[in-house]
Every structure is written in C-alpha cells, then in structure tokens.
Amino acid sequence: MALIQVRNLVKKFDGRDVLKGVSIDLYKGQAKVLMGTSGCGKSTLLRCLNLLVQPTSGQVIFKGEDITLPGVDVRKVRGEIGFVFQHFALYRHLTVEENVTLGLRKIKKIKSREASEKASYELNRVGMFEHRNKYPAQLSGGQKQRAAIVRALAMDPDVLFLDEPTSALDPQMSREVVTVINRLFLDNITMFCVTHDAFLAKYISDSIVFMDDGVIVAEDIAERLFYESADPRIKQFFMSVADHR
Amino acid sequence: MTFPDIMIILARGAGYTILVTIASVSAGLAAGLFLSVLGTLRWKAVSFFLGAYTYVFRSIPVLVLLFLVFFGLPGLGIRISPFVSIVLTLGLISGAYLAEIFRGAMAGVGQDEILAAEASGMNRMQVFLYIIFPQMFRMSIPGMINEFTTVLKYTPFAYTVGIPEIMKEAMSLAVMTLRGLEIYLALGIIYFIIYRLFVMLFMTLEKKYRIPGLAPE
C-alpha cells in the first residue's frame, strides 16, 4: 500500500476551488515531482498533506490512516513529514546546528548530546559541518537550503516534501542544492517535490506529476512528459520553463 | 559636611533607587509579556481589554496612580507597603509601554519560520517558547533599555510614600545643611552614573549575545 494515498482531495479558499479533486499515490522509496503553472495549487496540495492546510473534502491516507478525520494527532503526522521551503525558513536566532537539533530535542525528545552528534553527522554529509556554528544570515542561499534540508532529514521523516527548493537560488547555488537532493534520490528517500526547474525534476524523480488549475493532468517519467506529451497545457508549460534556462 | 560626605549619604539612598527600579521593571516586563501574549489570542474581549489597559495606564500621571494605590486601596481594605505600592504603580505603567514594544517586536518575527516550526510538529506553546519569544525578546532590547531609564526617572516619586530612596535622602540633607545646590547637583550626578552603568551593562550584554541578521531596526 502507498505511504500516502490522496483521494479526491478538494480545497476551497473562500468558496473558490483551488484543488478540484486530486488523487495521487506516493509509495515508500518513491520520488515524485509536482509541476504546474504558478497558482495552480501545488503548495496548497503539499500543505494539505501535512495538515498545515485543512482539506475541504476528500481523503489523505497516510500510513493507512485517514488524516483528514477529526481526532487525528496533527502534530504527530507533521513530525513524520519533513518540509523544505522555497525561502529556507531557517530559524534566524539559532545557529545551523541549533536549527537542526531544536526539533530533535524538543519534538523527538532526544538528549542534547545525541542530537548534536546526529546534526554533525548529517551536516557533514552535505558539506555543511564547517558552517555549523554560523547563523542563517551568515550563509549563502545554497548553504541555507542545504541546512534546511538537513533540518528536515535529521528528524528521520517517512517522507520529505520540498516546495520549490531551488526557486530562490541563482544557478550556481541551485546546482549545490540539486546535487544534495539528487543524492537523497539515489538513497531512495521518499520525496514529493514541487519545482519549476526541469533540470532538478529530471534528476531527482521517478515520475513527474503535472497539475493545472487544481487537477492532475498527467503523470509520467520525465522524458515522456517533457518531450512526447500531446497535451497543449503541458507543452506550453515546458516551453516556458525551457525558455528560462 | 563636605561634598564627598554628601555623595556618600546619597549613594546609600541610591541602593533603594536601584532596587525600586529593578523591581518595577521586572514587574513591568512580566505585565508587558503577559499582555502581549494575551494579544496574540486575538479575542475580541481581550483586545478591548488590552486597548483599554494601554490607554489608561499611558495617560494617567504616575503620582496620581501611586496615591491611588497607596492611599486609595486601603479604603477597599487592601493595605500594601510603600515598596509594593511604587513597584505596582510603575510596573502597571511600564507594562503598558512594554506590551507595545513586545507587540511591535512580535510582528517582526519571521512568519515562514513559524510555519516551518509548525510543519515540524511543534505545538503552539513550543513555537512561542523556541521561535517567537527568543526573536521577539532580542528585538525588544532597545525598547526595554528605554523603558528602564524611564522607570529610573520615575523612582523619585517613591519618596512621597516614605521610601528612603535617594530623593528622600537628598531632601533631608538639603533641609539640614541648606546646601541645596551641591546636594541636588550630586543627586543629578548619581542618577547619571546609575543610568550610564545600566546602559553600559545592557549594551555589553546585547553585544555579547547579538545574533547576526537579527538586529532590531
């Protein structure tokens, strides 16, 4: 059974349908990329899946449990899903290491010493160990995003969500981050990643989901979706993102 | 009596002044923090209460409130000591100002950081304790220093309810020696020294714990 099963998910904001019946499966070890024009509901979909946004109707079955039902332990669900944001969202008042250990200590109740060891190990894997005592303001964008990825991964989530992880970065820094995410992909980390970056999409996904105006239009591997799709919406989208590169 | 003798007597009174200041600011911090946290709840009745609180305590003169507390409350059967009266008075007033300072600082806390903390599974209390409060507190430091000096300058009112702080000592000395110029000059100098010492202390602490990228504007 899929780790996350989304069935007929609808989200209305002020009576307006933003998600219009989305169904999607994400299996353990699978990496999916979600693409689509700006404003089509990608972030909203991600946020519905970890209940940062409450879905209007439909089901989200996470590890066999429908988490849209009342009485679900929302914080437990969130704790099992890592989230990486476009603008990093590192805690400004904490060092890189403290950013990573905060959740370990306060949510997972791991002792400071162990949390710190875990942070060092994980930071080292993405080349951030030497920056562990710096504050976010002292880091480049690429370093910030790598730290944010480590912060999410250190919690040993069942799945990692990434919402446009490279959109705020210039090409050089973007490449640093793509390299890191690619390694997670090769390590079979379960991922669901929103991006406009065709390069990132190709290198970190088993399949790509294309969404338009709150509905899933297609799901396929990168090559077929990029080059062979007959759907005008998809063609147009990839033409426009190709122009940007 | 020489000028140094006068300084020594006054310095003793300064101890009470510092004590009253620190106690009042602490009370103000507690009140201000409580009020600003209450404000985050965004309940109608609560916001009305907060608005009324700040409005009242920012417009009422210190001496009026002090007399109301010290001479008025016994009428309701509540007897409190001179020290508690002045601390309560200054605490209530500076609480109103500090609540505003905290409220402003809280608006500067990163919304995306709060979202990230919630996404990681923190509850509201944890988000407040580990994300909102530390950032808000640091950004409030200049405002808190400001409020501290304001309270320091209000402490002479303590003499009116009989606390032997520096103002009271100075007045007795002036009456005894009839050397008002020197005494009140010395008084001014001592206030200045207390003020400078505290500001230096705060600045040193602020520098020591400063965080790059998290400076108050």
Ligand SMILES: Nc1ncnc2c1ncn2[C@@H]1O[C@H](COP(=O)(O)OP(=O)(O)O)[C@@H](O)[C@H]1O
């Ligand atoms: N909290 C909200 N309240 C009202 N409208 C929202 C909210 N969040 C998103 N929307 C709207 O939903 C639509 C989809 O937004 P979003 O999911 O952020 O799109 P995407 O991530 O694909 O660019 C947009 O029109 C946006 O304005």
Ligand SMILES: [Mg+2]
């Ligand atoms: Mg988005």
